[in-house]
Ligand code: DHB
């Protein structure tokens with residue numbers, strides 16, 4: 001991308017964020033042929049039986065059945081399957097995957113992670129524009145094991161939306177690695193990140209997910225959040241999110257991905273806001 005591509009030509013939209021999320025997923029995923037027929041049979045039958053139950057219980061009409069068909073076709077055309085699944089399904093998968101974890105709570109990854117962000121050492125500022133809007137935030141802490149020992153050389157991969165709720169590489173007009181970076185904890189297990197507080201995120205409203213939200217009378221918002229992947233050799237990596245106490249939609253996240261343990265309470269400082277959070281990694 002050249003700098004001239006960075007003008008906002010159209011607002012983030014189904015045609016933008018949705019399709020970009022689909023392409024990003026298709027580039028990154030490696031589906032291994034691990035389909036155990038017994039498991040496919042079990043899960044596919046369970047899904048279909050649940051759908052049949054709903055049709056009977058709620059006496060679904062042909063008009064409603066056709067509306068569903070049309071809507072599902074449109075979700076694919078808009079490239080919004082990653083958005084749909086990550087907003088309305090992933091939280092349950094995450095709950096099951098991380099049920100046995102003793103250390104830090106996980107949360108959903110969402111559709112906007114991109115590997116390969118700039119490596120920034122143990123402390124520094126995330127890449128940002130000269131006029132990056134938003135309250136400056138100093139986010140620091142330790143990575144530890146479940147025994148409480150600090151983990152030097154742990155990786156803290158962080159990405160988040162800007163002050164308008166948009167993600168670099170998924171909305172137009174934002175430099176490639178804006179508000180994305182990888183930190184490596186120092187000898188004492190510490191990291192220190194300078195960034196800005198993100199804004200709440202609105203699911204793109206002009207595509208099929210937006211159409212569903214409007215048709216059902218729901219709202220389209222996730223509370224402001226930081227995304228993180230924290231890992232260290234010999235430990236289970238954790239994918240999580242951190243939210244802000246008192247923030248809009250913290251108690252009404254459309255993606256149902258908040259947890260009490262994941263809420264930060266930054267304090268005001270001269271430069272903006274500051275908060276500490278320690279991550280705890282389970283052994284592998
Ligand atoms: C979606 C976006 C997010 O930023 C997130 O954290 C989870 C889901 C989405 O649009 O699907």
Ligand code: FE
Nearest residue numbers: 110112201227
């Ligand atoms: Fe997000």
